[in-house]
Amino acid sequence: MILIETYYLIDYENVHEEGLIGCDSLKKTDHIVIFFTHNAMRIDMRGISDHGQASLDMKEVPAGKQSADIHISSYAGMLIGESQNKIKIIIISKDKVYDYLTEFWKKRAEIIRREKIDVPKPAVKQTKAEPAKPKKEETSTSSKAKAATKAEIKTQLNKDIQKALSKTTIIR
Numbered sequence: 001m002i003l004i005e006t007y008y009l010i011d012y013e014n015v016h017e018e019g020l021i022g023c024d025s026l027k028k029t030d031h032i033v034i035f036f037t038h039n040a041m042r043i044d045m046r047g048i049s050d051h052g053q054a055s056l057d058m059k060e061v062p063a064g065k066q067s068a069d070i071h072i073s074s075y076a077g078m079l080i081g082e083s084q085n086k087i088k089i090i091i092i093s094k095d096k097v098y099d100y101l102t103e104f105w106k107k108r109a110e111i112i113r114r115e116k117i118d119v120p121k122p123a124v125k126q127t128k129a130e131p132a133k134p135k136k137e138e139t140s141t142s143s144k145a146k147a148a149t150k151a152e153i154k155t156q157l158n159k160d161i162q163k164a165l166s167k168t169t170i171i172r
Contacts, residue, residue, distance in 0.1 A: 026054035
């Protein structure tokens, strides 16, 4: 089984701590890289103190116009170039300029932009409960009766669709 490493490249000055929502559910194969300049007045460490099992790296970049954007773009290219295995890169930013970057690299790597980490929680696998035992009057019901019920439903649905279509006025 191939483990896919996922890199979350955070444009901190763009999304602040809201971009880190969901980082508490990350796994060992996840990596958070926060890009910031000295202009970041404060970084709320509470937002990233619980970052699940993910590694955390903070990169201070020089202040300047689009500095974080340039560094994140460069870092994404480096990750793609160095990767031996399949990787996934998620750029966390509200800045839509990254959409051009993701379009450029999509043939080489799985790369997307989001506004926050917000990893979906794994679906809870439901176990099938034992079916309730039929009541005495239901015991005589056969599987053919169940099929007839499905057929009746389809028939009624067809009637409803035909009725709706007959009421539709065609404008030419």
